[in-house]
Amino acid sequence: MTTILQQTYDLSSARPLRSQRRARAIAILIRLALLLALLFVVARAIWADETCSSPYLARIDGQEEFVYVWTLGVDGMGDGQDKLVTVDVKPGSPTYGKVIHQVSVAGRHEAHHGGFTDDRRQLWLAGLESSKLFIFDVYSDPAKPRLVKTIEDFIEKSGGAVGPHGVYALPGRVLIPALSNAKDKTGRTALVEYGNDGNYIATHWLPTKEEPRGATGAEFADGYGYDARVLPRKNVLLTTSFTGWKNYMTEFAKVASDPEAVKQTGNSMVLWNFHTRQPRKVFKVPGAALEIRWALGETHNYAFTATALGSKLWLAYEDAAGEWQAKEVFDIGNVKGGVLPVDISLSADDKTLFASCFGDGKVRVLDVSDPHKPRQLLEKEIGRQVNMVSQSWDGKRVYFTSSLLSKWDKAGKDNEQFLRAYAWDGKDLKPAFALDFTELKLGRPHHMLFGATAMGERKAVPAIVSR
C-alpha cells in the first residue's frame, strides 16, 4: 500500500504549477502521501551542513566529517605554497581534530575563498592575487581532495575581471564575484559565470553611476563587488562591495592612512533580478559590506550583512509593500577600536548570528530572532585575530580561522594562525579542538568548507535541489 500511495504521490506532485482547482481535486491524495513523507523525514532528520552554503548545493547527510581549509602560503614556512588542508572532524575518529591531508598548489596566489559545485563533486578555490582558480575533486575520496584543473585565464576570459573571490553554486554552473579589474585595479568589478566543466559562460559588470544598467539608486552605484548570494524563492541576488587589488594587496596600515585609498572602498549593496542577471536597486551601505547571509525560514525575506569598516550589522529586507530596503540594525563595535567584523554566520533557525571581529579577535553572538532589533548574547575572545566563522546546520559546532589577507594580518605575536573548533550550547562556546597552523608549518588559514562521504535528501530546506 505504501508503494501504491507513493506512486500516487509521484503523479500528484508532478502537477505543481497548475490551477487551484486542480490542486484541490488532488489534495487528498497529496495529503496522504505527504503524511508518509513526513513520517519518513522525522525518522531520518539527522543531517547537517554549513548554514551559509548555496541553496542549490547538495547537502551533507548527517554531520560534517571534514573541514577543508583554503590556506595562504607563507614564505619560509613549510613549502611556502597555498594549500588545501583537510581536517578530520568526524566524532570518534582516531584522527579527530587533526590534519589528515594537504595539497599544495604551485606558488602563492592570495588564497581566500572558494565553493562547491551544485553536485558537490568539485571544490573550486580562488586566488585573489593571481586570479587563478583551482578545481579539486572532492567526490572520488572526500578525505583526500585531488587537484584536477587550474583555470589560468580568468582575467582574459572574463573581459578584465580580477581577483575571483567566492565561488557560489548555481544549477550546473558557478557564480564568481570578483573584487577588481585589470584596467585600474580598483574595486570596479564583475560577477563571472563558469560551467561546472570549467568553461567560461558570461560576465556581468556591477552597476555604476555612469552605467546603472536599469537599476534604481544609481547615485549609490560604485561598481564594487565582494559577495553574491541568491534567494531563489524571490528570484533575487544580492551583492556587496569591498575594495580592489591595489588595496587588498597593500599593507593595511598604509591603506588606512591613505585617504585616497580609503575612498576606494565599497559603499554599496545591489539587489539583482537573479534570472535575468540585471541589477534592480542599489543601496547606499557605507563601510564595505562583506558576507551576505540570507535567512532560511520559508517566509523570511531578508538577509544580513556586516560592514567591516563601519562595524554595523545591516539588514536587507522586503517590506510590507513588497519593496526591498536596507538599513542598519546593530552596532557591532566601536570602529575606532578596530573591531572590523569580517564574517558572519546565521543559524539554520534564523535566531542566532555569530559575528567574528578581526580587530579585537572576538566573536559577538547576537539574538536576531527579531531581525530588525538584534541584541547581543555573548562577546568572547577567540584569539589575537579572528576572521572566518562557520557553523554546522544543527548549530552545535562552530569553527573559526584567523587570517584576513596576507597584507592585512597582524604582525609579531598577534599574528596567531589557527583553526579553532567550539561546541555551542546556546549560551557559550566551549573549546573542542585547536590547530596551530604556524606550528604545523601550514600558513594562514582562511575559508572553511564542510565535507562528508554521505550526501542525502534535502527535505527541510525550501527551494533547494533534491537529490
Added chain:
Amino acid sequence: MNKRLFHLRTALLLLGAIFATVVGSQGEETLSRTTDHDYDAPAPGTYQLPVIKAAADAALLDAASKPINLRDLTRGRITVLSFIYTRCASAKACPMATGALMDLHELSADHLELAQNLRLVSMSFDPVHDTPERMRSYSALASGRPKAAPWQFVTARSETELQPVLAAYGQAVDKKANPADPTGPLNHTLRVYLIDREGRIRNIYSSGTLDVRLVLADVRTLLLEKAAR
C-alpha cells in the same frame, strides 16, 4: 517491483493523468506565483541567455525500442531536456521535472508557436529499470494532445552507454546506501536543460529555478532571437 505492481502503478499513473487533465486543463493565464516561486517572470527578449556549452550526442533507444541519436532530439527545435528515472518519488525531483514538462506540453497544445518550435525530451538515467517498455508506459503522460509539441521518452541501452551521457551533461547520479529508500534508490541532482535550435545549452534549471513561467520566458526569448536574425 513485480509485474503486477508495475501494471498497477502504470494504471494509477494513467488514471491520475487523465483525472488531472480533465479537472485542471487550463491555459497559460493560470500560471502564477507560488510560495516557491514568489516573483513575476521577466518579459521574453529583455535579457540574454548566454551559451553554456554544446549539447552532447548519444546513441539511445526511444519508447518503441528504436535506436535514436540524442543529437536528433536536440537540434532543429528549441528543446527542454529532462533527466529522470521513473522510480523517483522525491517531490522536488523527477516528478516535479515531469510535471513542468507536462505543463509545457499542455500549453503547446494551445499555442501554435510552441507546438511548431518546441520539443520535450524525458531521458532516463536508470536504463536497467527504465526499459523502452517502461518508458512507453510513462509516455502516456503525453497522450491525448495531438496538437502539442513532440514529447520523446528515451533511455540508454546500458549503464555503460549511459555514463558518457551523464558526464557530458554533468548529471550527477549515485546509488543510495539504502536501496529501499521510499523516495527512490538513486541520489541525483535535478537537471532540466534548455537547448536552442543549434544544439547549444542555454539554461539549466533545478528545483529552485524550475518554474514553468521562467522556462516559457526563456523559450520565447530564444524564439525572439530567431526572429531577430
